[in-house]
Amino acid sequence: MKGPLFYAKILLFGEYGIIKDSKGLAIPFNSYKGALKSVQNLSGEAKKSNESLAKYYTYLADLDTDLVSFNLSDLKKDIDNGMYFDSSIPQGYGVGSSGALVASIYDKYAADKITVLENLTRDKLLVLKQVFSLMESFFHGKSSGLDPLNSYLSLPILINSKENIEAAGIPSQKEGKGAVFLLDSEQVGETEPMVSIFMNKMKNEGFRKMINEEFATYTDACIEDFLKGNVKSLFGNVKSLSKIVLKNFKPMIPTAFHKVWEKGITTNDYYLKLCGSGGGGYILGFTEDYEKAQKSLQDYKLELVYRF
Incomplete structure (x- = not known):
C-alpha cells in the first residue's frame, strides 16, 4: 500500500x-x-x-x-x-x-x-x-x-x-534576482510553547495594540503586494515587518539569530521573518538579490522557495 x-x-x-x-x-x-x-x-x-x-x-x-x-x-x-x-x-x-x-x-x-x-x-x-x-x-x-x-x-x-x-492565485515565478528563501536555524522549534508565550503577551494592552495597528497592517500590505506582484512596495513592507518582529517577538527568534536578523535590516541584503511559530526550525527570508543574500549568509543553509 x-x-x-x-x-x-x-x-x-x-x-x-x-x-x-x-x-x-x-x-x-x-x-x-x-x-x-x-x-x-x-x-x-x-x-x-x-x-x-x-x-x-x-x-x-x-x-x-x-x-x-x-x-x-x-x-x-x-x-x-x-x-x-x-x-x-x-x-x-x-x-x-x-x-x-x-x-x-x-x-x-x-x-x-x-x-x-x-x-x-x-x-x-x-x-x-x-x-x-x-x-x-x-x-x-x-x-x-x-x-x-x-x-x-x-x-x-x-x-x-x-x-x-x-x-488564491499567486504570480508565476520569474527568473529575476529577487527571492523568498528558507534559512535553517538547525534547531527544532515546538509550536505549543511559542503559542503560549504569544497568548501571554496578548494580555498586555500595548502588545495587543502593536498587533492590531502595526503587525496586522504590514502583514496585510505584504500579502496585497505579493498577490499583485508589486515587488518594490513588497520589500519596503517586509522590511517594516521584519523590524516589528525583531522588536516584539524576540522569544520566538532563536538567540543565535538576533544579530543575523538585525544585519539584514541594516544592510538591506535580506529581511527575515518567522516561518510558522518560530523558536527554531526555518526562518523565512526575502531578498531583492539572492546572490548577495547567499554571500551575506554564507555560514548558513539556505533553500530557495520562490523567485521574483
Whole structure:
C-alpha cells in the first residue's frame, strides 16, 4: 500500500496574526512530502510513526463531532498491519509536517469527504478547515487547520479572516534576482510553547495594540503586494515587518539569530521573518538579490522557495 503524496506548506505571511483573525497567505512547498505506506516488519522511524498513528487512532475514535466521521475499522486494521507515514518533511520546522499527515488520513479514511475535484465553495473550504482544525489539535493542542488544508488542496490559500478563506492565485515565478528563501536555524522549534508565550503577551494592552495597528497592517500590505506582484512596495513592507518582529517577538527568534536578523535590516541584503511559530526550525527570508543574500549568509543553509 502506498497513498497519494501530500506536500509541505509555507505560511508566507500571517504567523500569529491569523490566531487573532488578521490576514494570512500560505503556499504549498513541493520540496518536502509524505505518504502513507505499509511494511511487514516495522523498525526505526517507521515503527515510531506507526506507534504515533495508533495513539492518533484513539484520538479520532473519541472525537465527538458531527462535522466528520471516519472508517475507523479500516484505519485500525491498516495500523495493525504496519501502516506508517513516510515523510521527508522535517518536524518542528514550521513547514507543516503534521498537516501533511492529517491531510493523508482524511483523504483515505474520512467518510463522505469533500474532494479536491469538486467545486470548492467558501462554505466547503470552511468546513474542511474546521475538520482539519479538530484533527490536527492532537499534535499541537490548538490548530487553525490551515496546514492540513494547504497540504490537502495543494493550492495557495488566502486567509482574509477566520470565516473567510479562499484559494488564491499567486504570480508565476520569474527568473529575476529577487527571492523568498528558507534559512535553517538547525534547531527544532515546538509550536505549543511559542503559542503560549504569544497568548501571554496578548494580555498586555500595548502588545495587543502593536498587533492590531502595526503587525496586522504590514502583514496585510505584504500579502496585497505579493498577490499583485508589486515587488518594490513588497520589500519596503517586509522590511517594516521584519523590524516589528525583531522588536516584539524576540522569544520566538532563536538567540543565535538576533544579530543575523538585525544585519539584514541594516544592510538591506535580506529581511527575515518567522516561518510558522518560530523558536527554531526555518526562518523565512526575502531578498531583492539572492546572490548577495547567499554571500551575506554564507555560514548558513539556505533553500530557495520562490523567485521574483
